[in-house]
Amino acid sequence: MRYSTIIISLDEQIRSTTDQQLRRGVDDPRAIWIDGSRVATQEAIHYINLLDDGSVVGVAQFRGDAAHLARIQEDVPHIISSTVTGGETWLGYMHYEPGDVERAILERLDSEAISIDWPMRETDSGLQVTLFGDDAAVQHLITALSEDVSVSLERKGEYEPEIGDPGEHLTDRQTEIVRTALAAGYYDIPRRATQRDLAAELGVSRGTIGDHLRRAESKIIRAVLQ
Known part of the structure; x- marks a missing residue:
């Protein structure tokens, strides 16, 4: 089984939302800003799923003001609900309405016979995603994603997962x-x-x-x- 690790460049247009209260990537592609204040840094996405009603649920790893992010649904209308764990680096669960570009990306991920090697990691260059499955299907997905966002291939090879229970x-x-x-x-x-x-x-x-x-x-x- 083959894998390909890609970088999805999420520029300001993609990271921002129609709601100007919440901004992404103002000075750092990983930064989350609410009402002009930087409240957290998103370091990785451990799970994300597009639901039947078009909304999204996800679990991501953050560093920063956990208490503020836990109240994000009070500040940002398109966030339906959110909960967070404690600690210096913590996990946040969010249920939200995605923007058009994010929805298109998730629909493409759901449409191909591939799997994701979680987590997706935030980097200075963009979102690092490792895809595995049939090589032709992976390459087809990369080509399709390139229609919506800037995608670059970082590396590829034989997939060797770590298996747990x-x-x-x-x-x-x-x-x-x-x-x-x-x-x-x-x-x-x-x-x-x-x-x-x-x-x-x-x-x-x-x-x-x-x-x-x-x-x-x-x-x-x-x-x-x-």
């Missing part, structure tokens, strides 16, 4: 739902099932499915990072 941290109910999602094709690229499909199969609400999946995904991400 993060599933041991899930509850029985979370394991059941994640296994159902896998079997139904929820995590396939492109997806063959939605959260509504899973809710109908398991006899629960879509909100319950979404909550269990987000909690399970968060546990898996934390386990991988330890």
Whole structure:
């Protein structure tokens, strides 16, 4: 299996949003500014997912004012919700409405038969993303991404993942739902099932499915990072 590590150059147009209260990359491509004040630096993205309703959930690693970022939904209308962990370097979970360019990038990532070697890392040059899978599919995705943003190839080669067992941290109910999602094709690229499909199969609400999946995904991400 092959991998390619690319740099996506997120310039001011892409990093900024239509809401001028929140800005990205004013003097540092990793910087987050709220109302003219730099509140945090985003160092890595450990998970990001485009939901059926067009909104995005993500878990990212930050350094800076955790308390301020935890209240970001109060300051920035397109942030639906946010929670943070503690410590000097901390994780932030966010649910938000993406801009058009970010949505286009995530739709392309979902449309190809490739996987992402998490985390995506913020660098001085842009967002560093490692893709793996069939070489032709990876190259097709890189070409497609180049239609939306500036993409440069950093390196490529044979993929050798480090394998762990993060599933041991899930509850029985979370394991059941994640296994159902896998079997139904929820995590396939492109997806063959939605959260509504899973809710109908398991006899629960879509909100319950979404909550269990987000909690399970968060546990898996934390386990991988330890």
